[in-house]
Amino acid sequence: MPVVHLATATPKQIASAGRVSAKVAQQVARGRKARPLRSPDDLLALGLPFGQLEKLRRVALLEADSRLVITDVVPPRPIMSEKPFVVRVSFAGGGESRPRLASARVSWAGEPFVVEHLVEAADAKRGAVDVRFGAGQTLPAGPARFDVDLFGEGGAQASFRVTCLVFPSNPLSVSLSPNAHFVTGTFSARGVRDGANYTTSINVTVANGDSSSVAMTGGFTWKFWDGGVGGSLVEQGTGSFGSFSVAAHGSWGGWITFTSPPGSGIFNKYDGREDMTIEIIMNRSGGGTVSGTITCRTMFRFGLNITRVDAENWTTQERQDLIDATFTTRSIYEHRDVTHDIDRRLIHSADSGSFGVINSESEARDLFEQWSGPGNNIDVFIVQNIVGTGFDGLAGDIPGPTSHSGRSSGVVASKSGFVDGNGQKRLHIAYLGMLIGHEVGHYLGLAHVSEAGNLMLPSSGETDTHLNYDPQYRTIIRFGWMRID
Amino acid sequence: MPERPEDGFKLNEPAPRIRGGATRKSVRVPRRELPQVAQRERLNAILLAHDPDVAEENRAKLKEADFAMLRQVAQEGALAGTPPALRQNAIALLAERPTPDNLDVLTHLARTGDDLYVRGAALAALGKTGLRLAAPILAEGLAARDPIEAASAEHGVVALGKALGEGGLRAAFHGEKRKAVLDRLERAIQRIEPRGERAAKPRATAGDA
Numbered sequence: 001m002p003v004v005h006l007a008t009a010t011p012k013q014i015a016s017a018g019r020v021s022a023k024v025a026q027q028v029a030r031g032r033k034a035r036p037l038r039s040p041d042d043l044l045a046l047g048l049p050f051g052q053l054e055k056l057r058r059v060a061l062l063e064a065d066s067r068l069v070i071t072d073v074v075p076p077r078p079i080m081s082e083k084p085f086v087v088r089v090s091f092a093g094g095g096e097s098r099p100r101l102a103s104a105r106v107s108w109a110g111e112p113f114v115v116e117h118l119v120e121a122a123d124a125k126r127g128a129v130d131v132r133f134g135a136g137q138t139l140p141a142g143p144a145r146f147d148v149d150l151f152g153e154g155g156a157q158a159s160f161r162v163t164c165l166v167f168p169s170n171p172l173s174v175s176l177s178p179n180a181h182f183v184t185g186t187f188s189a190r191g192v193r194d195g196a197n198y199t200t201s202i203n204v205t206v207a208n209g210d211s212s213s214v215a216m217t218g219g220f221t222w223k224f225w226d227g228g229v230g231g232s233l234v235e236q237g238t239g240s241f242g243s244f245s246v247a248a249h250g251s252w253g254g255w256i257t258f259t260s261p262p263g264s265g266i267f268n269k270y271d272g273r274e275d276m277t278i279e280i281i282m283n284r285s286g287g288g289t290v291s292g293t294i295t296c297r298t299m300f301r302f303g304l305n306i307t308r309v310d311a312e313n314w315t316t317q318e319r320q321d322l323i324d325a326t327f328t329t330r331s332i333y334e335h336r337d338v339t340h341d342i343d344r345r346l347i348h349s350a351d352s353g354s355f356g357v358i359n360s361e362s363e364a365r366d367l368f369e370q371w372s373g374p375g376n377n378i379d380v381f382i383v384q385n386i387v388g389t390g391f392d393g394l395a396g397d398i399p400g401p402t403s404h405s406g407r408s409s410g411v412v413a414s415k416s417g418f419v420d421g422n423g424q425k426r427l428h429i430a431y432l433g434m435l436i437g438h439e440v441g442h443y444l445g446l447a448h449v450s451e452a453g454n455l456m457l458p459s460s461g462e463t464d465t466h467l468n469y470d471p472q473y474r475t476i477i478r479f480g481w482m483r484i485d
Numbered sequence: 486m487p488e489r490p491e492d493g494f495k496l497n498e499p500a501p502r503i504r505g506g507a508t509r510k511s512v513r514v515p516r517r518e519l520p521q522v523a524q525r526e527r528l529n530a531i532l533l534a535h536d537p538d539v540a541e542e543n544r545a546k547l548k549e550a551d552f553a554m555l556r557q558v559a560q561e562g563a564l565a566g567t568p569p570a571l572r573q574n575a576i577a578l579l580a581e582r583p584t585p586d587n588l589d590v591l592t593h594l595a596r597t598g599d600d601l602y603v604r605g606a607a608l609a610a611l612g613k614t615g616l617r618l619a620a621p622i623l624a625e626g627l628a629a630r631d632p633i634e635a636a637s638a639e640h641g642v643v644a645l646g647k648a649l650g651e652g653g654l655r656a657a658f659h660g661e662k663r664k665a666v667l668d669r670l671e672r673a674i675q676r677i678e679p680r681g682e683r684a685a686k687p688r689a690t691a692g693d694a
Contacts, residue, residue, distance in 0.1 A: 003564060040560075040593055040597060041593075044597055050597075053597060054597070054599065054600070057562070057597060057598075057599040058562065058563060058564065058599045058600070059564065061564075066557065067560075067561060067562065067564065067565060068565065069564045069565060069566075070566060082504065082505070100519060100521075100522065101514055101519055101522055103513075106509070109503055109507070110503050110506070110507030110508055110509065111507055111508050111509075113508070113509040113510065113511045114511040114512070114513060115511065115512045116512060116513050116514045117514075118514055134512075136509060136510045136512075137509045137510065137512070138505070138509075139509075140503050140504055140505075151519070151521075151522040151525060153521055154521060154554070154557060155521050155524060155525040155528070155553075155554035155557050155558070156557060156561070156565075157525055157529075157558075157561070157565060157567060158564075158565045158566055158567070159565065159566040159567050160566055305690065306693075307690045307693075308693060310632075310633075311693070313632055313633060343692075344692070344693035345690035345691065345692060345693050346690060346691050346692075346693040347690055347691070348691065349632075351688070354636070354639075354676070356632070356633065356636055357605065357633060357636040357637050357640060359609060359640040359643075359644075361537045369687065370687055370688060371687060371688055371689075371690055372687050372688075372689065372690065373689070373690045374689070379690075384633045384636070385573075385602055385605060385606070385633060385637065387573070387577070387605055387606050387609035387610075387637050387640055388577050388580070388606075388609035388610055388612070388613050388640060388641070388644065389537065389540060389577065390534055390540035390541075390543065390544065390574050390577050390578060391534045391535060391536055391537050391539065391540040391574075392533075392534070392535055392570040392573075392574070393535040393536065394535075394536060394537060395536070404687065405687060414569075414570065414573075416568060416569050416570060417569060417602050418563040418569045418600055418602060419563065419599070419600035419601070419602075420563060421563070421564065428568050428569055431568040431569075431570065435535060435570075438535050439535065439536075442536070448539070458534065458535070458536070458539040458542075459529070459530045459531070459532070459533035459534055459535070459539065459543075460533070460535065461529070461533055461568070462568065
């Protein structure tokens with residue numbers, strides 16, 4: 001992340017981080033000799049061209065600035081399963097910043113938890129604080145996401161998200177996840193009706209926690225169990241990826257698709273709405289095996305018409321960010337075993353009228369009334385911004401109607417846009433994915449709750465993505481447009 | 486245990502098998518040692534209102550002492566990595582109390598905010614103050630090259646018009662010569678009093694290739 005201290009940076013550093021011309025960088029360096037650059041006012045007084053000033057504002061820290069920026073979050077050494085570890089938070093701050101607390105929220109295979117660490121004077125001086133995870137906070141092999149907040153005196157806050165792989169200490173592991181690029185973790189794989197058959201696709205990740213590479217034969221045995229591994233065996237077989245090796249402190253990934261015709265054991269279990277456990281056992285070249293498991297099941301699903309409003313004023317990057325945000329939304333629901341299909345829609349700028357930027361509930365309802373998409377899908381309108389209201393989303397009703405007419409037939413969300421330090425228009429993917437999920441949750445019948453970490457908190461943040469089984473899952477699956485494979 | 490209603494299939498909530506169990510103990514620093522962190526967390530919950538009714542309730546939770554921190558949040562910038570909604574809702578709330586300090590921040594952000602969304606939020610907020618002194622800043626917003634920023638300014642002008650009336654609004658923009666600004670001003674004036682126009686029938690969104 002580009003960031004520059006204007007009080008001390010060389011003209012070259014200013015030009016590079018701020019992406020401004022050498023002439024402007026020199027002007028800043030000269031200007032600060034005449035008048036210290038303490039506040040935006042001082043920067044404004046330099047008389048820079050607006051575009052150049054705007055670029056500098058995005059990356060510059062000033063002398064009277066109490067803002068904080070997290071520049072990186074990284075474990076200084078690989079995180080090994082079942083071992084204490086450290087996550088280093090590197091940061092920068094304006095001349096009057098006083099970092100006080102680093103707070104790391106960990107999302108992993110189990111329930112999220114938080115580890116906090118006070119920032120000492122020595123940490124502030126070196127611009128980094130180590131958050132230590134002790135024997136009570138070790139993690140199993142697999143992916144772990146760290147959402148880190150750094151708080152300062154006066155209320156400054158900076159946020160940063162990073163996902164790390166926890167390497168196996170034993171030293172090899174196999175982890176399985178649903179086969180789609182938008183999901184990771186240990187939740188269920190999905191049995192999908194594909195013509196007459198059911199198909200089940202999974203990703204296989206082999207992680208190596210050793211300091212030397214491990215050779216694998218590539219051959220594997222698969223088993224579908226009813227009632228967990230060691231219960232009743234539904235079906236089994238073998239396959240091969242072809243031989244491969246896993247680098248030291250590295251990982252290897254592959255995928256498997258199972259096709260189950262009518263009459264097969266797996267088909268019958270899916271058709272009976274029963275869940276199963278898939279076990280994959282892989283062979284090391286030098287002998288020995290390693291295995292992983294995942295639950296699989298059919299899922300309820302619904303449909304969304306994701307509609308970009310004022311379409312011609314979206315950049316290609318913003319369109320991609322919206323796609324990624326909707327994958328985040330899907331991942332939130334698939335964690336609770338409900339999935340959705342997406343029909344991507346748009347309203348041209350010429351037809352959007354004032355709906356590109358809306359500023360009242362009434363205007364949002366006008367949008368629901370005047371526009372709709374096809375099919376038994378919920379209309380989700382993503383607008384350029386919602387301004388002057390204090391809210392950033394709205395659902396037509398709880399639950400919403402199973403029709404496309406009237407002033408309640410849809411949800412709207414601000415696209416959560418910003419311009420990054422490189423001058424590129426972006427959407428806050430994690431937040432927007434959560435926001436769409438929250439408003440769609442209302443439409444599916446969910447009211448606000450007070451359960452920590454829940455998607456339906458009145459002010460849920462990007463890490464509040466949990467949906468409970470009872471009553472939320474049970475409410476969702478009764479929505480009129482819900483279907484099952 | 487309450488009886489579960491019939492779903493038509495088995496409810497087997499999957500539970501990952503994890504060595505040491507699926508929970509880990511959180512290690513938190515008590516907030517009594519960090520009152521400003523506690524205040525910031527409280528403000529975050531107020532600012533991240535997703536729905537109109539919540540926004541309304543949250544407004545009532547604001548205390549006078551919160552506004553200094555609200556100004557801080559409003560000026561945080563994308564560098565901080567926090568959601569844009571946090572900054573933009575802080576900006577909107579500053580307009581609720583148009584003190585000199587709050588107006589200073591809104592004016593700065595409307596003129597030199599670090600991106601078009603921040604400037605747009607500040608322009609809309611300035612209009613909501615209903616203060617005539619917002620007019621020249623809104624005029625610059627109406628002239629913005631970016632259509633989203635200009636549209637936000639137009640919302641600000643509509644809000645200002647509701648406070649000043651059409652005559653007052655025209656007087657506030659007296660002397661304005663730029664065609665783009667005047668065109669948007671006229672459009673805003675049309676929107677001060679909704680004419681109750683509705684589309685004859687719902688229109689269909691287009692496929693997004």
